[in-house]
Amino acid sequence: MANMRDIRRRIKSVTNTKKITGAMKMVSAAKLRKTQSTLVAIRPYSDKIQEVMDHLLSGGEEYDTPFLTPREEVKNILYIVIAGDRGLCGGYNINLLRFAEEQMKATPEGERAMMLLIGNKAREHFRIRPQYEVMDVFSNIGDTPNVSQGKALSDYVIKKYLDGEVDEVHVVYSKFQSVLTQIPSVAQVLPIQVAEGAEDVEEGAHAETDYIFEPGGKELLDVILPKYVDSSIYRLLLESKAGEHGARMTAMDSATDNASDLIDKLTLALNRARQAQITTEITEIVGGAAALE
Amino acid sequence: MAEDLIRLDIVTPAGLLMSENVAALNLPATLGSMGVLKNHAPLMTTLEIGTVKYTRNGVDHYLAVHGGFAEVKDNVVIILADSAERAEEIDVSRAEAAKQRAEARLKKRDAELDVLRAEMALRRALTRIKTSEKA
Numbered sequence: 001m002a003n004m005r006d007i008r009r010r011i012k013s014v015t016n017t018k019k020i021t022g023a024m025k026m027v028s029a030a031k032l033r034k035t036q037s038t039l040v041a042i043r044p045y046s047d048k049i050q051e052v053m054d055h056l057l058s059g060g061e062e063y064d065t066p067f068l069t070p071r072e073e074v075k076n077i078l079y080i081v082i083a084g085d086r087g088l089c090g091g092y093n094i095n096l097l098r099f100a101e102e103q104m105k106a107t108p109e110g111e112r113a114m115m116l117l118i119g120n121k122a123r124e125h126f127r128i129r130p131q132y133e134v135m136d137v138f139s140n141i142g143d144t145p146n147v148s149q150g151k152a153l154s155d156y157v158i159k160k161y162l163d164g165e166v167d168e169v170h171v172v173y174s175k176f177q178s179v180l181t182q183i184p185s186v187a188q189v190l191p192i193q194v195a196e197g198a199e200d201v202e203e204g205a206h207a208e209t210d211y212i213f214e215p216g217g218k219e220l221l222d223v224i225l226p227k228y229v230d231s232s233i234y235r236l237l238l239e240s241k242a243g244e245h246g247a248r249m250t251a252m253d254s255a256t257d258n259a260s261d262l263i264d265k266l267t268l269a270l271n272r273a274r275q276a277q278i279t280t281e282i283t284e285i286v287g288g289a290a291a292l293e
Numbered sequence: 294m295a296e297d298l299i300r301l302d303i304v305t306p307a308g309l310l311m312s313e314n315v316a317a318l319n320l321p322a323t324l325g326s327m328g329v330l331k332n333h334a335p336l337m338t339t340l341e342i343g344t345v346k347y348t349r350n351g352v353d354h355y356l357a358v359h360g361g362f363a364e365v366k367d368n369v370v371i372i373l374a375d376s377a378e379r380a381e382e383i384d385v386s387r388a389e390a391a392k393q394r395a396e397a398r399l400k401k402r403d404a405e406l407d408v409l410r411a412e413m414a415l416r417r418a419l420t421r422i423k424t425s426e427k428a
Contacts, residue, residue, distance in 0.1 A: 041308035048304055048373055052337065052364060147306045147375075211366075214324050214338035223339045223362055227373070231306065 004277070007270045011263055018259035024088070025252035032179070032245035035144045039238045046231040053228055055211065056221055057194055063218055067225040070191050071167040077113045078135065078166040079103055079186075080157065080233070082173045082240040083122035085139060092174065092182060092247035093121040096240075099184035100172045104132050114166070116157070118237070135160075145241060150234030157233065158226055161190045173236045174243035180250055182243035189232050192225060297331050299368045301347055303356065303377050310377050311356075318347035318370060320363055329365055336365040342416045344424045345372065355380040357424040359417050383425040392418035 057063075081100045083093050100115065100122075107113040114135040117123050123137050136156075141149060160166050169190035174182040213220055298314040320327045321343025340361045347354050361374030395415035399408070 042306050044309050045304045045306050045373065048364075048371060052362070052373070055337070150306075151375075210335065212334055212336040214322060214336065219323075220337055220339060220362070227362070227375075234306065 004270060004273045007266055007273060011266045011270065014259050014262050014266065018256055018263065021252045021255040021259060025249055025256060028245045028249040028252060031143045032242060032249060035238055035242040035245055038144055039235070039242060042231065042235060042238070046228075046235055049224060049228050049231055053194075053221075053224055056213075056217055056224065063221050065218070065221055065225065066162060067190065067192050067221075067229070068194070074167045075111060076166045076168075077107065077111055078116060078157070078160065078169045079113060080116045080153075080169065080171045080189075081118060081122050082171065082237060083117070083119040083125070084241075084244040085120045085141065087121065088251060089244055089248035090251035092244055092251075093119075093125070095182075096172065096174050096184045097122060097125045099186075101129075101132065103170070103172060103186055118153070141237070141241075143241065143245070145234070145237050147234065150237055151230055153237070154226075154230040154233040157190070158229060171233065171236045173240045176239045176243045176246065179246040182247055187232075187236065189229055189236075192228060299329065299331055299333075299370060301370045301372070303345075303358070303372045303374065305374050305377050307376070311379075313347075313349060315347040315349045316351075318345065320345055320370075320372075321358065322363070329370055331368055333365050333368075335367075336363075338363050340372070340374070342413070342420050344420060344427070345377075346427075353427075355424050355427045357383060357417075357421045359420070378421070378424075380424045380427055383421050385422060385425050388418045388421035388425070392422065 057068075079100060081097070083096050087093065104113050104115065112133070114133045115126065116135050117126060117137045118139070118141055120139050123139060126132055126134055138153060157169055161169055168188065170186050170188050172184065172186050175185040177183055298316060299318070300312065301315045301318055302312045303310040318329050320329065320338070321341045323339045323341055326343075327338070340358060340363055342359050343357075345356045345358050347356075356377055356379050358372060358374045358377045361372055361377075363373070364371045391414060395411050395418060398411045399415065402408075
């Protein structure tokens with residue numbers, strides 16, 4: 001039977017750990033709420049941009065802009081990998097980074113794949129895996145990325161794309177299925193893919209509205225398309241962050257539960273040990289008394 | 294005269310800034326300042342960094358709008374902007390500081406200076422100051 005003092009000490013340390021994980025869970029829950037409200041706030045903006053873009057593109061005119069036209073020869077592909085800055089969030093980071101590795105491995109022969117890493121965890125992961133090429137690292141994105149951080153990232157990417165350094169840009173992010181589930185996913189942001197089906201529907205709906213375009217359709221697209229990229233990237237960034245907070249919350253919740261279980265078990269062991277000790281003492285006294293008679 | 298109102302929505306990445314029924318508004322369109330009244334033809338235009346003015350209940354209101362886009366359709370005006378602020382809410386001292394920073398940077402003309410960016414910053418600051426004076 002374990003020493004009672006040791007058991008008491010362990011109960012104390014597990015209780016402290018439980019307090020910490022419980023607090024971290026609450027903190028993550030608060031951060032999750034904040035990130036989600038930012039996501040909700042940006043939705044009208046990105047929906048509207050999408051709508052305006054559909055209007056412009058359904059006008060029947062063909063616009064020649066690098067944002068929409070796929071390059072004839074795709075040589076360089078950029079993957080933006082959005083991971084977290086910190087751990088203690090279950091399999092969130094590792095699942096995403098493994099998925100990113102798979103994407104990199106799946107690059108066809110003759111194409112060069114590069115990564116733009118976001119988050120310290122992504123940097124640490126790929127620092128010891130030099131076989132994958134890293135273009136740049138953005139870290140310290142914080143708990144709820146703000147608009148200007150998203151804009152800085154998207155400006156950087158758009159510049160690389162327009163300069164011809166990369167021919168396609170994809171984002172590897174965690175899709176926020178629910179607080180419990182985040183699915184590593186990949187989405188193409190450049191060139192912009194217009195959903196064919198959606199375009200047909202839009203055409204019917206807006207055929208009657210004959211817009212005046214000022215200064216012109218092309219100029220409008222030149223303004224709206226970078227904004228579309230900005231808002232897509234920012235949204236994916238927020239979605240990944242929300243997933244990270246959700247994952248951390250879940251991980252900390254189960255850690256707290258485990259700590260409670262452990263405390264119960266240890267308390268039981270402690271009580272047994274105490275009873276055994278008392279029994280031993282009584283036996284000794286009774287034995288001693290019997291010896292005196 | 295409620296039937297003469299048009300709805301003005303201002304949407305930024307930070308959320309819906311305002312949605313109000315107004316009698317008339319004025320937009321800083323790329324091709325020049327533009328007034329919108331009821332039953333305006335459907336239109337899409339890019340916007341300059343500038344001041345949006347709208348009239349509600351006979352009172353003029355002003356907003357600083359930075360970089361954006363406007364759609365007019367069925368008496369609804371939607372402004373999509375990178376950021377927008379009501380004149381009353383502008384932090385003038387911050388705008389003044391930003392203005393001085395931008396001017397200093399433009400004056401120095403370093404090799405690495407991103408002239409376009411500095412000029413945009415200066416224009417944003419000037420717009421903020423000008424708009425706030427009207428409040």
